[in-house]
Amino acid sequence: MVEDGIDAIFEPKSVMLIGASRATKNEVVLPSIFFRSLAHNMLRFFKGKIYVIDLSGRLGAGGKSPKLPKKLDLAVLVLPPNLALKHLRKLVGGRVKAVVVISGGYGREQLERLARVTVRRGIRVLGPNATPGVLNTSNGLCATIERGTMPKRGGVAVISQGEGLGAAMLDWACFHGISISKFASVGDKVDIDEADLIDYLSRDRGARVICIYMEETVRGGRKFFNAVREAAKRKPVVALSRNMAKVTVEQAPPWRGEILDAVLRQAGAVRARDFEEFFDAAIALAKQPPMQGNRVAVLSNAFGPAVLAAEALQREGLTLAKLSDETTKQIKKKYPDADGGNLICMTAAAKADCYEFVLKHVLDDPGVDGAMVINMLKSCLLEPDEVKVVADVAKKFSNKPVVDVPMGGEDYVLVSDVLKDTDIPTYSLPERGARALRALYLYGQIKKKVEM
């Protein structure tokens, strides 16, 4: 836990939810649906105290508002601006440490009023428009409007600027079993901004990697730059930024996107080129050590996938490791049929003992910085359970990353299920594995630079 005003956002012991579960005559329906989802999520997952303030009087303590304690940690609001401001003054002032305003629609003057009743009274605020919300897998805080969307617990912390993408990220994480520590959408930043969250997460032990999705540039540029730079010294920061200048219809200032991109690079963030790479890189960085050099060994029980891997590695600026004569000799001695060239192809008959022996000797080779292990099940004798040896061997090499590629569809599902609770990240294609290794290499380079 980090001593910080922001702490009450992520680590509250008690939370009040304010909204209306049924729309009254003059209101739009959407906020009431969102409020019901929020209440549902919190009641289902959150381990602390919950007080539901339903302005339409249906949810909560038998249709009545619960008796509120004098002090609470957090209030989460899903209400149109005018109602939110009214109830913030009435219910929240003096009672809570922090507020999350999920709903948006605030004009300039309303933002000012929001700041007056909260920030100026020492209450930290996330939002407004912090859609889809906030999440912490370690205490079950699921203050989002995405019904039932609770990823599994793990080391990937996510900050999102975009509402639509935020929801997509949560969905993706749940569906693909990506382990998340915390998630927050920054919204309109009346108080807490990207830099505050990066700073907080960089000191949060639960976050092994910080991911930030950027849809627009930031207001306090230098504060953001410094936050990323400091965070990158402690843990990897992965950034996906939209190149605003090229896609927006409205006239963006020239080079805006390129400048943001350069800032992220200069500050030491690993920049993902697309959404898939964003999480592929994050998972690798959360589970594996940075790669010290760019020499990757490819081990495979089939030739074709290994060739694709070699090409993909080259595209990512990595090279195939050249094994020492000694390593090749040892592999050949025990497994004469294995091809100990640049691509280490074991035969289709390779079993766990072969993977174990070869991977150990390959990682022992000083000419190898990391490895991609490919294990096909189809047309091969390997059984899914045997792939566990990859994790067992890799564990003994704390500074050489290993990624696993059970190439294909069904093979991937079977093997990734065996490895899911280990530190070995799995990718369905060699190209994705190569991009993950690139991220590990980039972070290795960044670490060298900041430690200089």
Add this chain to the structure above:
Amino acid sequence: MAVDKKRIAEILASARKQGRLGLLEHEAKQVLAAWGVPVARTELAGDAAEAVRIARELRYPVVMKIASPDIVHKSDAGGVRVGLSSELEVRQAFDEIVANARAYKPDANILGVVVQEYLPQAMEVIIGTLQDPSFGATVMFGLGGVWVEVLKDVSFRLAPLDAGDAREMIQEIKGHPVLMGVRGEPQADIGALIDILQKVGRLAHEFPGIAEMDLNPVFLFERGKGAIAIDARIILGEGAHG
């Protein structure tokens, strides 16, 4: 070369006082020179006789360009003459440039002609700065000509930058191998380039009133032979000072 901040502040203030946000070429070069950035020596001549005096001082051959706050694209206005090697040529060039400029833009305020020392052709690079509304001073780098104009092959960094940042932004562009020497060409003076990138970044950072700077082209010679800004443009920010 010593840095002369006071001189820079004076040049910027004088342009503002005259209601100009764009510095004239010789002013922009004076700013850069006062900051220790190597620039082609360039002086303003109000008449042909003065142009001849400056040309002698700089040594023939010289380059001459129109000096007017109202003419940005000097070549389009017929306002550039190169390789002038005698008093006669300089006198003729002065009259022609001024006449062309008047024809091109009759209401232009023409201050005269700048006379610039001639430098042997070299690899051309572009160095610029921009004040980003959020991040402040940033430095841009690219290779000259089609590389920037067509391929948009540029890199950016926040200023001020350390030598590592400057090196990275040089390595980041796709045309980087060209700088390292291709087809038998010698390697360019990367050290001199790093030095200019850092200096220009520091200048933009310390004078946020400079909204935009454009050193285009910068001649980059082979290793050990340095680099020098041939043309320079500085635009001040509206309302901003410093």
